Amino acid sequence: MTAASKQHASTKESNYLTAGYGVRSWLLTVDHKRIALLYLISLTTFFSVGGLFAVLIRLELLTPQGDLFQSETYNKLFTMHGIFMVFFFLVPSIPAVLGNFFLPLMIGARDVAFPKLNLLSWYVYAAGGLVTLFAMFAGGVDTGWTFYAPYSSTYANSHVILAALGIFITGFSSILTGVNFIATTHRMRAPGLTWMRLPLFVWANYATSLIMVLGTPVIAVTILLVAIERLLHVGIFDPALGGDPILFQHLFWFYSHPAVYIMILPGMGVMSEIVACFTRKRIFGYKIVAMSSLAIAILGFLVWGHHMFVSGQSMYAGFVFSLLSMLVAVPSAIKVFNWTATMYRGSITFATPMLYALGFIGLFTIGGLTGIFLAAMALDIHVHDTYFVVAHFHYVMVGGMVMAYLGGLHFYWPKMFGRMYHEGLAKVAAVMIFIGFNLTFFPQFLLGYLGMPRRYHVYDEDFQVLNVLSTAGASVLGLGFALPICYLIFSLKFGKKVGDNPWDAAGLEWTISSPPYEHNFHEIPEVTEEAYDYGKREAARV
Amino acid sequence: MFEDFTLFPEAASTVAGGIDRLYFFLIGMTTFAVAGILSALILFSIRYRRRPDRAAQQIDGSVPLEIIWSAIPLALWVFIFGWSAKLYLEIHTTPSEGMTYFVTGKQWMWKIQHPTGQREINTMHVPRGEVVILKLVSEDVIHDFFVPAFRIKQDVLPGTQYTTIWFEATKVGTYDLFCAEYCGTKHSEMIGSVVVMDPADYQAWLDGQPAGQDPVDAGRVLFENLRCVTCHDAGSGQRGPDLSGRFGRPTSLSDGRTVLFDESYVRESILEPKRRLSAGYQPLMPTYTGQVTDTQINQLIAYVKSLANSDVAPKGGDADGGNGQ
Amino acid sequence: MSDATHTGPLAHHFETLEQQNETSAIGMWAFLVQEVMFFGGMFACYIVYRHMYPTAFLEGSAHLDPLLGGINTAVLLGSSLTMALAVRAAQLGKRGQTALLIGATVVLGLVFFGVKYFEYAEKWHHGLVPGLHWAPTGNPDPHLHIFFALYFIMTGMHALHMVIGFVLMAFVGVRALRGRYSPENYIGVEVLGLYWHFVDLVWIFLFPLLYLLSAHLGGGAH
Numbered sequence A: 001m002t003a004a005s006k007q008h009a010s011t012k013e014s015n016y017l018t019a020g021y022g023v024r025s026w027l028l029t030v031d032h033k034r035i036a037l038l039y040l041i042s043l044t045t046f047f048s049v050g051g052l053f054a055v056l057i058r059l060e061l062l063t064p065q066g067d068l069f070q071s072e073t074y075n076k077l078f079t080m081h082g083i084f085m086v087f088f089f090l091v092p093s094i095p096a097v098l099g100n101f102f103l104p105l106m107i108g109a110r111d112v113a114f115p116k117l118n119l120l121s122w123y124v125y126a127a128g129g130l131v132t133l134f135a136m137f138a139g140g141v142d143t144g145w146t147f148y149a150p151y152s153s154t155y156a157n158s159h160v161i162l163a164a165l166g167i168f169i170t171g172f173s174s175i176l177t178g179v180n181f182i183a184t185t186h187r188m189r190a191p192g193l194t195w196m197r198l199p200l201f202v203w204a205n206y207a208t209s210l211i212m213v214l215g216t217p218v219i220a221v222t223i224l225l226v227a228i229e230r231l232l233h234v235g236i237f238d239p240a241l242g243g244d245p246i247l248f249q250h251l252f253w254f255y256s257h258p259a260v261y262i263m264i265l266p267g268m269g270v271m272s273e274i275v276a277c278f279t280r281k282r283i284f285g286y287k288i289v290a291m292s293s294l295a296i297a298i299l300g301f302l303v304w305g306h307h308m309f310v311s312g313q314s315m316y317a318g319f320v321f322s323l324l325s326m327l328v329a330v331p332s333a334i335k336v337f338n339w340t341a342t343m344y345r346g347s348i349t350f351a352t353p354m355l356y357a358l359g360f361i362g363l364f365t366i367g368g369l370t371g372i373f374l375a376a377m378a379l380d381i382h383v384h385d386t387y388f389v390v391a392h393f394h395y396v397m398v399g400g401m402v403m404a405y406l407g408g409l410h411f412y413w414p415k416m417f418g419r420m421y422h423e424g425l426a427k428v429a430a431v432m433i434f435i436g437f438n439l440t441f442f443p444q445f446l447l448g449y450l451g452m453p454r455r456y457h458v459y460d461e462d463f464q465v466l467n468v469l470s471t472a473g474a475s476v477l478g479l480g481f482a483l484p485i486c487y488l489i490f491s492l493k494f495g496k497k498v499g500d501n502p503w504d505a506a507g508l509e510w511t512i513s514s515p516p517y518e519h520n521f522h523e524i525p526e527v528t529e530e531a532y533d534y535g536k537r538e539a540a541r542v
Numbered sequence B: 001m002f003e004d005f006t007l008f009p010e011a012a013s014t015v016a017g018g019i020d021r022l023y024f025f026l027i028g029m030t031t032f033a034v035a036g037i038l039s040a041l042i043l044f045s046i047r048y049r050r051r052p053d054r055a056a057q058q059i060d061g062s063v064p065l066e067i068i069w070s071a072i073p074l075a076l077w078v079f080i081f082g083w084s085a086k087l088y089l090e091i092h093t094t095p096s097e098g099m100t101y102f103v104t105g106k107q108w109m110w111k112i113q114h115p116t117g118q119r120e121i122n123t124m125h126v127p128r129g130e131v132v133i134l135k136l137v138s139e140d141v142i143h144d145f146f147v148p149a150f151r152i153k154q155d156v157l158p159g160t161q162y163t164t165i166w167f168e169a170t171k172v173g174t175y176d177l178f179c180a181e182y183c184g185t186k187h188s189e190m191i192g193s194v195v196v197m198d199p200a201d202y203q204a205w206l207d208g209q210p211a212g213q214d215p216v217d218a219g220r221v222l223f224e225n226l227r228c229v230t231c232h233d234a235g236s237g238q239r240g241p242d243l244s245g246r247f248g249r250p251t252s253l254s255d256g257r258t259v260l261f262d263e264s265y266v267r268e269s270i271l272e273p274k275r276r277l278s279a280g281y282q283p284l285m286p287t288y289t290g291q292v293t294d295t296q297i298n299q300l301i302a303y304v305k306s307l308a309n310s311d312v313a314p315k316g317g318d319a320d321g322g323n324g325q
Numbered sequence C: 001m002s003d004a005t006h007t008g009p010l011a012h013h014f015e016t017l018e019q020q021n022e023t024s025a026i027g028m029w030a031f032l033v034q035e036v037m038f039f040g041g042m043f044a045c046y047i048v049y050r051h052m053y054p055t056a057f058l059e060g061s062a063h064l065d066p067l068l069g070g071i072n073t074a075v076l077l078g079s080s081l082t083m084a085l086a087v088r089a090a091q092l093g094k095r096g097q098t099a100l101l102i103g104a105t106v107v108l109g110l111v112f113f114g115v116k117y118f119e120y121a122e123k124w125h126h127g128l129v130p131g132l133h134w135a136p137t138g139n140p141d142p143h144l145h146i147f148f149a150l151y152f153i154m155t156g157m158h159a160l161h162m163v164i165g166f167v168l169m170a171f172v173g174v175r176a177l178r179g180r181y182s183p184e185n186y187i188g189v190e191v192l193g194l195y196w197h198f199v200d201l202v203w204i205f206l207f208p209l210l211y212l213l214s215a216h217l218g219g220g221a222h
């Protein structure tokens, strides 16, 4: 992709980081790049809180007895872990940080469609986060992140309403981001940048935004109804009052299954950017990869019932959901094959982002295929609500999504800050995360088939060996996650300065200065090429 | 810590083998696919690492390849769907004859009532080689009845409807029973065991228990004491339907729908009589919520069921597994 | 436009007014899709419970006054008309008329609230507010509270959307008076109109589903 316009090369011009100083210039900014950084800081905070809970959970599970915490405390730990990781890290992560920063740059726009709304999204997110943190300090919640009724609506003895309120508020941040990205992608593309020339990252975020807009309001209503039921006992979900607890599950999973794709689709977008850059190739089957994102977004809304094969849902509904769940796996498989095929006859280098990408392909493949185990109804009867499920979604969420997030962060770091991190340390961290991750979660597949239910504070002694392995892995994984936080922060001040395009990558975002100017482009570029135009660069290199 | 170490759960029911076969097939598929992808990644990483003299070859894609790698997984997964659906149908279809146990979950224990009236808590004795049908209901939140060695699991819902699950144990032994749906503080202590015995030993065990009142007899007494008999009397037949010969058959409702007259329907009619009214009757029956315990409901059901057995008409199969939804 | 300026109706990150207008419209449409799903969740609950407890819903509906609901429907339709006329006035560049018509829309909205207040107060008086004041007389259906819970949640959420609409109308009305809109640039009024028509549309669904059940199904009001 070549930009017809030449950007001014003056280095003295202020960039988005130096365009204003002081707290006000950050808290009142409408610059999508600064808002992305606000998200980056808050997301890292919530990731750390969620991670701390994970550490405590794994420590408790080192022994079969409940010797570290009371049951009440343990239940709050896994609940808060789930809430913070799902609603405050995984769902916003890539769209809010990398999407906010790079979506306008990639399509040659000066900002997102509604910059003020974008800032409002962050405030809404932060407000939801603070309410949830308050719920945590006030004593926590113990319903599990799934808030199943009637436990949540009637029986739980914890701050359900506060936590529900926090999630409800945060939902609107997601919705506003989705609305913003949809309008941006439709109407802010640079001249010549047709849909079929869009980077796959933009496609992925567009598909994600559709899910955010279509799905999030349903969870908002559902969680609101739980709060109302809890406050006033009006009989919406509590069977003692005539309500239907299965209806809650339907509404909850109507959002929460598509939410899985909110979490993974942007990661797939990042993957395409990284794989193209480090193999020096156009993505194999570009159109299919782009369309598979849309297919996932649409099909993803039709499979929620696979969470309810043992809930008492009708068997015939189960058949439909099972079959559709098999179908939704196909576009994901297509993506994996296409990334792998992109490496064929490439010119591959192995900088840190590429290591994460390779890790993603391996782990996501395992995560995806174990999803087939769960979609197969008869087998799901046995493994439902066991550690098999826990292992499966961590392979997708952490092995897939977090890997892609970290890969993307490393890939785009020099563009965002104009400085490079320590490559050696970064490689060490990537390898540690990969090994630690597998050691943590692979044993959980075995635990699940053995029959260890999830959310168990004390467990049968037969399960201890595998739990010890898992905890050992978690400590490696924890250190692996701590390392990037250190060297990335260090690099902000002491990292080696880099030019505008350290990876020699294609794409409009790499044609402007690092860090970008306040308004991104002096002149809106005109696009005349397909995405991932690495052919010319390769011809010039050899 | 290591003495009990195992990687594979015991299999002690008639359905366990089928599920394990599906599991191994899926493991085979996963291993094959992961090995394939990994070899491709490693091979390409070595073979196509950057060299100063070789440029990456730009390839747009390949329609035949896309079709192949969409169609093969699709066909494989639809096949797996078919296999698992067939298996699910087998597991989900409750045999028409069997020993019916009533299991009530409450925070945080399992209450079990044998077909002959004996009661236990958190332990369940069953004979080997017999079909055991469980009628599950919860007194408070959602629980889940899970016996890993039998590869069965079913949510236990509060409300008017039973969920149903069945098994036939194949091996004598003691097996873990877990609650698999998070239900509050002591969820992980809502565990118990299923003790599978030889039929003769089971009979001996039953005889050694304090003789539980026969549920049918107890139900008959309740039927009198609660004055059910005044309306549901075979002779009078005015205010409420005559209950003999009804159990296990479809019954038509006042709104034109039809419902299977089963355990769930009797339970619902006791607790929420107006919800699904028998055709031809007025909504006169008051609710008995709060006036009868779960045990008493079980006894009333046993009695109503016995009225059906006195009739010559055969009992219908319970193909939908008694799901309430 | 190579320099980023913040003056005039064109924001710095757009190239043309046309682009800016189209973007705003798309944004509002996407937001309305979100609204459809938000109310959709509640309508799903309504459908499920109406199927489960048909008699409770008939009885509940008989407690509602179709006449008052009908008046409110007419009032809201009228407010949609004034809103459509406001958009037309803005398109023609008549700033005073635009502000006046937006004001009329607010007034009609307030009339709706007046009727609604009367209805809510009456429900309170009869003990038909689940959770807060539940003491229905006679021999009520055991699940009547579910109908009224949904009634208050759905009409309450609708009312909340109207309140948000009032705030937006005050904002847009003042801007109209100050001459911030022109025949080339009146997208603010237009998207406000889209929002208000949507709020109206929700009521068009709520009215028959809540008020007209007994009349429609011949359940016989008592």
Ligand SMILES: [Cu+2]
Pocket (backbone or CB within 6 Å): A256, A257, A260, A303, A304, A306, A307
């Ligand atoms: Cu799902």
Ligand SMILES: [Cu+2]
Pocket (backbone or CB within 6 Å): B143, B144, B179, B180, B181, B182, B183, B184, B186, B187, B188, B190
């Ligand atoms: Cu439990």
